[in-house]
Amino acid sequence: MSHGRGPGRAFEQDKYDRARSTKILLGSLWKYIRRYIKPIILVVSISIVYSLLSVINPIVIGGGINVLTESPSATSLLIGLTITFFSLTLFGWILNSLSTRIQAKMNAKMLHEVRYDLYEKLSYSDMSYLKNEQSGNITARVTADTGELATGLLLSAAVISQVLVIVGSFVWLMVTNWIIGVITLAAVPFAFLMAKILSFFARKIVLRTRRAFGVVSGKMAEGLEGIAVAKSFNREEELATELRELNYQHYKYSRQFGFLMMFMHPTMTALSYGLFIAIIYASGWINQTTGIPLGDIYTAIQLSQSFLFPMVMLSMMFPQLESALGAMDRIIDIFEAKPAIADKIDAAELQDVDDNVHFENVGFAYIDDTYVLKDVSFTAKAGEMVACVGHTGAGKTTLFSSLLTRFYDVNEGSIKIGTQDIRDVKQSSLRNAIGLVTQEPFLFNGTVMENILYGAPSATREDVYTISKRINADEFIEALPQGYDTIVVEGGKKLSAGQRQIITVARTMLADPRILVLDEATSRLDAYTESLVQAAQRELFKGRTTFVIAHRLSTIKDADRIVVLEQGKLMEFGSHDELMELDGIYADLYNTYYVHQGLGDIDLSIDDLDPETIDEEIQKKPMKVPTHAGAGGPSVMGGGTGGRPDKKQMNQHFKEKKKTGKKDEVKQMKKKRG
Amino acid sequence: MATTTHEKGQKTNNYGIDIRSTILKxxxxxxxxxxxxxxxxxxxxxxxxxxxxxxxxxxxxxxxxxxxxxxxxxxxxxxxxxxxxxxxxxxxxxxxxxxxxxxxxxxxxxxxxxxxxxxxxxxxxxxxxxxxxxxxxxxxxxxxxxxxxxxxxxxxxxxxxxxxxxxxxxxxxxxxxxxxxxxxxxxxxxxxxxxxxxxxxxxxxxxxxxxxxxxxxxxxxxxxxxxxxxxxxxxxxxxxxxxxxxxxxxxxxxxxxxxxxxxxxxxxxxxxxxxxxxxxxxxxxxxxxxxxxxxxxxxxxxxxxxxxxxxxxxxxxxxxxxxxxxxxxxxxxxxxxxxxxxxxxxxxxxxxxxxxxxxxxxxxxDFKDPLKQPNNPIEGDWNRAVVFDKVNFAYPGTEKLVLRDVSFSIPSGARVALIGGPGSGKSTILKLLLRLYDASEGDIKIDGTNIKDMHTSYVRSNVTMVEQDIFLFSDTIRANIAFARPTATDEEIRIATERAQIAPFIDSLREGNQTTIGERGVTLSGGQRQRIAIARALLSNPSLLLLDDSTSAVDIKTELRLRYAMEELMKGRTSIVVTQRLTTLVSADLIILMKRGEVVDIGSHSELIKRCSDYQFMCQHLPIAEGDNVCSDTVSIEGGRD
CATH class of the missing domain: 1.20.1560.10 (ABC transporter type 1, transmembrane domain)
Known part of the structure; x- marks a missing residue:
């Protein structure tokens, strides 16, 4: 439950163990810090001067008092002291402001640089890395972790000056009077002990509070996403009641947190005042023996404050510094992540003379030895439409959407377009040649027009109208409130899945690729619209090599060739008639899966069906469960909803497929029909 | 097993306090x-x-x-x-x-x-x-x-x-x-x-x-x-x-x-x-x-x-x-x-x-809601005709009419199929019937009573919609089904799951209907989700059922189970189904054909297939199994679509 930005993620982070030593982390940070070496030196020098000032100031006051007690008439000296006090304080203020200003500029710039590099790196990193990580998690790297790092950098400047103040104050206390120095030192264990105890409890309570916050947030998210369902079943009140209970739970933990905080501040104040009293009392004793000027006592009292408070501040800063280092660690993870497939140095442009696509002994595994494709060989002739059929998990999507597009490289064999191996071709020229319509219709935030223009920025609005009209999309687009200029929000929540899909089809058609991969590209459309879209496709892509992962009869029958995959192996290849003649897997599939799609009465009784299993029909898309909101900003929802089942899940699925033996099941059914 | 409309009787509500206006005031x-x-x-x-x-x-x-x-x-x-x-x-x-x-x-x-x-x-x-x-x-x-x-x-x-x-x-x-x-x-x-x-x-x-x-x-x-x-x-x-x-x-x-x-x-x-x-x-x-x-x-x-x-x-x-x-x-x-x-x-x-x-x-x-609850909410007999009278509708805050001059009357107990291309206004009609929105102009009447004069919670306790993109909560299966009626007994839930053809599947799960679904639990297929939604709708036992069934299942088993489940759901009540399933169209009492927000024609399959060129065109473009000849009348008509 805990991914995405915000409390859930922060919770994970608390358990986080760094993989790298502080030294290595600082080393990597050096790359960025190096560019700012001048301002950093400036800031550090300012910090040193400023710390000195905050130690000197009480000393000046003390000096003034001493002069007063001894010779109350040294007017010129007193005026001098006043002026010194005033200018020192003002100077301190100016220095501090200056350093804040320099740091603000530097920090903002550095943050931007880290963010930019990180984002660029991520954009070009390996597909499987991006697919395995939840998009919310990756986003947290880019926004939250970099922010934490920036806070850490700011803090480290503060740490330097705080340490200096502590050291300076203590040295002067010892110089003034060693007994007072020792008394002050005696307060340190108290302060540390308290900080330790508090942080021990705070950690637990904070975790619990955050978790409760996450639960409230999750509940609210779900309530908002399912609002239409709640309304149509009149269940708003129940949802409100459930939220109220969780909300109360969160309050209870927050209250515990308040209880804890109740000790922190008052106790520190009491401790520092206790220190005053102790110093004053001790001064009495000291006076009897050695004698100590009044001004020095006053200085000591003030300095004891400059000693104790930075100490507490530091103890509160260290956890933050630690989490900044943790953030750095995660950021480096990304910098070191496997990059996307790189072009060969001598990569050529894809020539457009020969659009035959050859799959030669293709073998592929997402991880290690779990091959999802084995020894697949066939040739799609230029201009042919090749349909691919097979059960879920047979490797259809992998073969076309992942390998032909070169999101991944084959482990064995090769894929060639014409005479060129796709690994020898520039990726940009390959991807410009291939158009892909994915299973999951994905839209960008922006207008419908912008979305359709996404793949062909140079196309005109007229081109968009023409394409949309051809695939019958104009009817519903024009019915939208602002027509083509309607803004798509939240990935198109107001559009139906079919409407989203038809926009993605228009997008690819407008991009006008030479080779087309349609991965169940029309599965979300209603049958009528689908038939119109397919008719338009047939016409538009006449003469182009087209690969179709098919789910409907009409598509398959249009195909020139049919590829039948099963458990990653090519089982049959040929035209519809040839394969029906063969009476093998395809004929089976055709009879059980495709033929009924019309009106046809199903001559099966419900009792003839085998009981369903959980993996009978794997979900293409994980159920939409809201993730928890993070610190501000839209689209925090759906942060954790990945696009497709992840690798592990997929492999798991393949394994189970082997066990259950889908083929037998189908055969069995056929027998019953027969 | 089917309850008749009469046994079911009317549902009334004691409308809870209006929290929103209480707080705003x-x-x-x-x-x-x-x-x-x-x-x-x-x-x-x-x-x-x-x-x-x-x-x-x-x-x-x-x-x-x-x-x-x-x-x-x-x-x-x-x-x-x-x-x-x-x-x-x-x-x-x-x-x-x-x-x-x-x-x-x-x-x-x-x-x-x-x-x-x-x-x-x-x-x-x-x-x-x-x-x-x-x-x-x-x-x-x-x-x-x-x-x-x-x-x-x-x-x-x-x-x-x-x-x-x-x-x-x-x-x-x-x-x-x-x-x-x-x-x-x-x-x-x-x-x-x-x-x-x-x-x-x-x-x-x-x-x-x-x-x-x-x-x-x-x-x-x-x-x-x-x-x-x-x-x-x-x-x-x-x-x-x-x-x-x-x-x-x-x-x-x-x-x-x-x-x-x-x-x-x-x-x-x-x-x-x-x-x-x-x-x-x-x-x-x-x-x-x-x-x-x-x-x-x-x-x-x-x-x-x-x-x-x-x-x-x-x-x-x-x-x-x-x-x-x-x-x-x-x-x-x-x-x-x-x-x-x-x-x-x-x-x-x-x-x-x-x-x-x-x-x-x-x-x-402080959102100024265009949909207002009536001051003195009245109730109506849901076992009477549902009437759209010259309804115009534009989504709040927009100008564009997505429904224009829509009029029809649905007799009680009828099975109605809504058909039309994308953007034709089919789903909008369903939303209006749930009173998620109010018509911009014209009236929607039940038993002569304008639904604007009914409290939304009263309307929704008599109308249930099964959407196309089904939303389930990340909770147990039981909780999801009982969402329609939290007081339902185990027996009632049992009956609902059986009628929805999902019971065998639920029984096959180790934790039965206490299985958590969603991210923290098991992932369900589209067909399974759809049938859970049907069980949920069965439990709510509405007088008027709205069903958005635009995309049809792919494999034969899912298809078969779904047909049975839908049949159970539609039994004994008025239903309006957005569909392109030929079986549903043929067996519907009434088909309403929509196009660009307007009603093109209303009638039974056999009437429309004879007289309506738009309908003929659509039927031609539906997937038809070899040997079926439902649309054979239309084969001769080409370019029926304008």
């Missing part, structure tokens, strides 16, 4: 809502404030006494022993033991004792204050969050159409946190600061009235200037938060759609988009830093402290003060106030943020 403005924390728990806050007063007084008094005690030390040191003896009646024996008594005079001991007492009092009262204040503020946060959610949830779909649910969520969680932070710690600290200023002034007054007066005015000036400063920083902070939100949505979008980005080779475009916002963020961050760098209200307090230093010295030189202790007390108090310099601006910014956020929250709560 109670607070009226965002300002009142923001400050309502104090009126919600007046006694607790009062007690906390009194405690804060006591602790502030004790703290300040302790500080002031530093000078007093030092004054005593100084006096005692300067007194000669003989003078000292004449002033103080002391134990002779003690003197012989040493000179310790010279210092520890009774007034010294008394002062120290008082200091210790003050410190203890401050410690206890401050602790109590923080606890009570924090606890109360968390209560305020809890209650305001609940109010926000309940009010927002009550808005009609018109609200959710235009508001990103991620934004609403983030506001309900984070911005309410900000409102709480305005209470605790901001207001508490500011109150403490103001009290410190007042008590310090009072104490200064007792030492030296001139300094008291100067000080009071300068700190009032300081506060005013600090407030304006905070007002300048506040918006930048807000902007930073929005920018961060933008950054995260840009990157989230890109990572979710990475295959689309890659397949169109559009990396550079995405990176440029990110770069732009990131630069904007950096710029705002720099601006914020610059503003807080030269926080010049601090100069005022520096000048005041230095002035007091000079004036104190001057007073001693000319003999205005009889003890150096007075000057030291004044100085200690002023230096203490200087420390507030760190806190006051931060807290003022927090308060500003709380105020701004409460306004934003309130604006969401």
């Amino acid at each position: 109670k607070y009226k403005t965002s300002r009142k809502w923001f400050w309502s924390g104090f009126t919600r728990f007046p006694l607790r806050y009062l007690l906390a404030a009194i405690l804060l007063g006591v602790s502030t007084f004790s703290t300040t008094k302790t500080l002031a006494m530093v000078g007093d005690v030092l004054g005593i030390i100084q006096r005692n040191l300067s007194l000669k022993l003989t003078e000292f003896l004449s002033v103080n009646v002391v134990d002779i024996a003690a003197i012989s033991e040493g000179s310790s008594l010279i210092l520890f005079t009774p007034d010294f001991t008394r002062a120290i004792t008082w200091m210790i007492i003050y410190v203890l009092v401050a410690w206890i009262t401050l602790s109590a204050n923080i606890y009570i204040w924090a606890d109360t503020s968390f209560r305020v946060q809890r209650d305001m969050r609940q109010e926000f959610y309940e009010v927002v949830q009550d808005h009609s779909m018109a609200f959710f159409d235009v508001n990103d649910s991620g934004v609403i969520l983030s506001m309900g969680m984070n911005e309410i946190n900000q409102v709480r932070m305005a209470y605790h710690p901001a207001i508490r600290n500011l109150l403490g600061s103001v009290m410190t200023i007042i008590i310090t002034t009072a104490l200064l007054w007792t030492y030296d009235w001139i300094i008291g007066v100067v000080f009071l005015f300068s700190f009032l000036l300081y506060l005013i200037i600090a407030w304006f400063y905070a007002a300048k920083v506040g918006p930048i902070r807000q902007k930073l938060a929005t920018d961060l939100g933008k950054l995260s949505s840009i990157s989230q979008e890109m990572f979710k759609g990475v295959d689309v980005v890659r397949s169109f080779d559009n990396h550079d475009k995405e990176i440029a988009k990110f770069n732009e916002v990131s630069l904007e963020y950096a710029d705002d961050m720099r601006r914020e830093g610059y503003l807080s760098a030269f926080y010049w209200p601090a100069v005022i307090s520096i000048v005041v402290t230095a002035g007091a230093f000079a004036f104190g010295i001057y007073s001693i030189v000319i003999g205005r003060y009889n003890s150096i202790g007075i000057m030291l007390s004044i100085l200690t108090l002023l230096l203490n106030l200087n420390r507030q310099n760190f806190m006051i601006p931060q807290r003022l910014i927090m308060l500003q943020a709380g105020l701004q956020n409460s306004t934003r929250l309130w604006n969401l709560m």
Whole structure:
């Protein structure tokens, strides 16, 4: 439950163990810090001067008092002291402001640089890395972790000056009077002990509070996403009641947190005042023996404050510094992540003379030895439409959407377009040649027009109208409130899945690729619209090599060739008639899966069906469960909803497929029909 | 097994209190809502404030006494022993033991004792204050969050159409946190600061009235200037938060759609988009830093402290003060106030943020909903005809009519199929029947009663919709089915799952209907989800059923189970089904064909296939199995679509 930005993620982070030593982390940070070496030196020098000032100031006051007690008439000296006090304080203020200003500029710039590099790196990193990580998690790297790092950098400047103040104050206390120095030192264990105890409890309570916050947030998210369902079943009140209970739970933990905080501040104040009293009392004793000027006592009292408070501040800063280092660690993870497939140095442009696509002994595994494709060989002739059929998990999507597009490289064999191996071709020229319509219709935030223009920025609005009209999309687009200029929000929540899909089809058609991969590209459309879209496709892509992962009869029958995959192996290849003649897997599939799609009465009784299993029909898309909101900003929802089942899940699925033996099941059914 | 419409009877509601208007009427403005924390728990806050007063007084008094005690030390040191003896009646024996008594005079001991007492009092009262204040503020946060959610949830779909649910969520969680932070710690600290200023002034007054007066005015000036400063920083902070939100949505979008980005080779475009916002963020961050760098209200307090230093010295030189202790007390108090310099601006910014956020929250709560509940809701007989009478409809806030002059009448118990291309207005009709929206013009009537005159919860308890994209909660299967009627018995749920053809599947799960679904549980296939939704609808047992069944299942088993489940669901009630399933079309009593928001034709399959060219065209384009000849009449008609 805990991914995405915000409390859930922060919770994970608390358990986080760094993989790298502080030294290595600082080393990597050096790359960025190096560019700012001048301002950093400036800031550090300012910090040193400023710390000195905050130690000197009480000393000046003390000096003034001493002069007063001894010779109350040294007017010129007193005026001098006043002026010194005033200018020192003002100077301190100016220095501090200056350093804040320099740091603000530097920090903002550095943050931007880290963010930019990180984002660029991520954009070009390996597909499987991006697919395995939840998009919310990756986003947290880019926004939250970099922010934490920036806070850490700011803090480290503060740490330097705080340490200096502590050291300076203590040295002067010892110089003034060693007994007072020792008394002050005696307060340190108290302060540390308290900080330790508090942080021990705070950690637990904070975790619990955050978790409760996450639960409230999750509940609210779900309530908002399912609002239409709640309304149509009149269940708003129940949802409100459930939220109220969780909300109360969160309050209870927050209250515990308040209880804890109740000790922190008052106790520190009491401790520092206790220190005053102790110093004053001790001064009495000291006076009897050695004698100590009044001004020095006053200085000591003030300095004891400059000693104790930075100490507490530091103890509160260290956890933050630690989490900044943790953030750095995660950021480096990304910098070191496997990059996307790189072009060969001598990569050529894809020539457009020969659009035959050859799959030669293709073998592929997402991880290690779990091959999802084995020894697949066939040739799609230029201009042919090749349909691919097979059960879920047979490797259809992998073969076309992942390998032909070169999101991944084959482990064995090769894929060639014409005479060129796709690994020898520039990726940009390959991807410009291939158009892909994915299973999951994905839209960008922006207008419908912008979305359709996404793949062909140079196309005109007229081109968009023409394409949309051809695939019958104009009817519903024009019915939208602002027509083509309607803004798509939240990935198109107001559009139906079919409407989203038809926009993605228009997008690819407008991009006008030479080779087309349609991965169940029309599965979300209603049958009528689908038939119109397919008719338009047939016409538009006449003469182009087209690969179709098919789910409907009409598509398959249009195909020139049919590829039948099963458990990653090519089982049959040929035209519809040839394969029906063969009476093998395809004929089976055709009879059980495709033929009924019309009106046809199903001559099966419900009792003839085998009981369903959980993996009978794997979900293409994980159920939409809201993730928890993070610190501000839209689209925090759906942060954790990945696009497709992840690798592990997929492999798991393949394994189970082997066990259950889908083929037998189908055969069995056929027998019953027969 | 099927219940008839008669047995079912009418459902009525005792409409719960309208939370939304109750709350909106109670607070009226965002300002009142923001400050309502104090009126919600007046006694607790009062007690906390009194405690804060006591602790502030004790703290300040302790500080002031530093000078007093030092004054005593100084006096005692300067007194000669003989003078000292004449002033103080002391134990002779003690003197012989040493000179310790010279210092520890009774007034010294008394002062120290008082200091210790003050410190203890401050410690206890401050602790109590923080606890009570924090606890109360968390209560305020809890209650305001609940109010926000309940009010927002009550808005009609018109609200959710235009508001990103991620934004609403983030506001309900984070911005309410900000409102709480305005209470605790901001207001508490500011109150403490103001009290410190007042008590310090009072104490200064007792030492030296001139300094008291100067000080009071300068700190009032300081506060005013600090407030304006905070007002300048506040918006930048807000902007930073929005920018961060933008950054995260840009990157989230890109990572979710990475295959689309890659397949169109559009990396550079995405990176440029990110770069732009990131630069904007950096710029705002720099601006914020610059503003807080030269926080010049601090100069005022520096000048005041230095002035007091000079004036104190001057007073001693000319003999205005009889003890150096007075000057030291004044100085200690002023230096203490200087420390507030760190806190006051931060807290003022927090308060500003709380105020701004409460306004934003309130604006969401105060949505002017186009859908209004009737003042005197009436009920109707749902077992009568459902009539659309010249209905026009445009989504709230838009001009474009998505339904134009739609009129039809559905007799009770009829099975109606709605058919049409995308954007033809089919789903809109379903939404209007659920009263998720009201018709812009024309009437929708049930038994002659306009549904505008019915309470929404009454309408929805008689109408149930099974949507195309099914939403299930990440809860147990049972909870999801019982969502329609939480009071349902196990037996009733059992019957519903059986009728929906999902029972065997549920039984095959180890935890049965207690299995959690969703991210934390098992993942269901589309067909399984659809049948759970059907079980849910069966349990709600509506008089009018709305079913959006636009996409049909792919494999034969899913298809078969679904047909049975739908058959069970439609049994014995009026149903309107958006469908392209030929079986459903053929068996429907009535088909309503929609096109571009208008009704093209109404009639049975056999009527429409003969007379309506649009229908013929559509049927031709539906997948037809070999050998079926349902649409054979149309084969000769080409280009029936205009």
